[in-house]
Every structure is written in structure tokens, then in C-alpha cells.
Amino acid sequence: MASTVLVINPNSNEAVTAGIDAALEPLRMAGGPSLRSLTLKEGPAGIQTQQDVESVALPLARLAKSLEAEAGAFVIACFSDPGLHVVRETVKKPVLGIAECGVLTALTLGQNFGVIAILDGSIPRHLRLWGAMGVTDRLAGELAIGMGVAELADKERTLTRMVAVGKRLRDEKQAHSIVMGCAGMAAFRAPLQDALGIPVVEPTQAAAVMALGRVRLGW
Secondary structure, three states: OOOEEEEEEOOOOHHHHHHHHHHOHHHOOOOOOEEEEEEOOOOOOOOOOHHHHHHOHHHHHHHHHHHHHHEEEEEEOOOOOOOHHHHHHHOOOOEEEHHHHHHHHHOOOOOOEEEEEOOOOHHHHHHHHHHHHOOHHHEEEEEEOOOOOHHHHOHHHHHHHHHHHHHHHHHOOOOOEEEEOOHHHHHHHHHHHHHHOOOEEOHHHHHHHHHHHHHHHOO
């Protein structure tokens, strides 16, 4: 039985893929299942609009189909969960989206959750996801740091803005936990949690944990 969890970054930014792969390191263990990070080469540099989301759905499905024989499960590592349902229709293996898994994990850590987005324009798209999931009543709030995917490479500036926004979600919105709303934020979970003093969910890690369980249990 295939026992590799394939974690696919739908944008073409290799630095984002490297950050995702580093975030997965604590979940790697002797005896597997293994975790492998991939980049969708034909994806945009960053998935920041609905057009970006729609543009990668079919390429993701084709890539997943081509890799189905070696995969125990797939993780789509973008917080808009692009192509999630079409990929689930295309392959017979478990397919997990990081937004869905990140929020479900946050709901086990407190009564409500806050989300740190990259851009204000991302928030309406995310709100549609929370509505579809039926979790809007447990959303404390969502605020943006005002930085695009490529700008997240400036680590000091990114963390400073994430801490500021996270404190607003904690103090003004009374969020019990925080979900980081972009896979490109993966490197900041630990310092952000230290700064805020409440649980911070890195959504690719959350999805990978669920995927590992699916593979081990044969779900």
C-alpha cells in the first residue's frame, strides 16, 4: 500500500515549498508514512485572487492523477483550498485542504478562532469557505497583514505584522486560537505562538497530521 503523503504547493514559488517542507519536519518519523513536498510548476507565483484559485484546479487534478499510484494521501497546501473538490473527484486517495483542516484543528483548541490573512482581498474568499463549512458562528474574526505571498520572504517584517494582527484578534476579537491564513507563513508558527500566548495553527501541519492518520488507519 502506498504510504507517502504528497503535499502539493499550488503556486510556483519554490521558497514557499521549501518553507512548507521545513514545517513538516517534526511530523516525519521512522517507519513512515513519509511526507514529500511538491510544487505545481504551472501555478501562479502566489494564489491571491479567485482567478488564481480557479486557474490551478485542473492542473492540480492532473498532477494528482499522475501521482496517485505512489500516494497514500494528498494535501493541497494553499489556504484557499483550490481544486479540493475536483481533485477529490479525480483520485481515490484521501485529499485534504489546509484551510479546512486548519480550522477544524483550531475548533478543538478553543470555542472560537481567528485567522490572519495576507491581504484584505483574501478575506471574502475565506468567508465563503467558513460559510460552506458551517463554522461562521465560531469565527472570532479575520484580519490581514497587508503583504503578498512574495513579500513574506521578509521574515522580520512579516513576523512583526503577524504579531500585531494576532494581538488584535486575541484582545479585540477574543480569539481563543489563531489560524495562519497562508502556507507561506509556515515558518512563523512557533514565534507567533510564543508572542501571543494562545495556540497557533499552521494549517499545512494540521492537514498533514490528518493525512498521516488517514494513511495509517486506512480511511
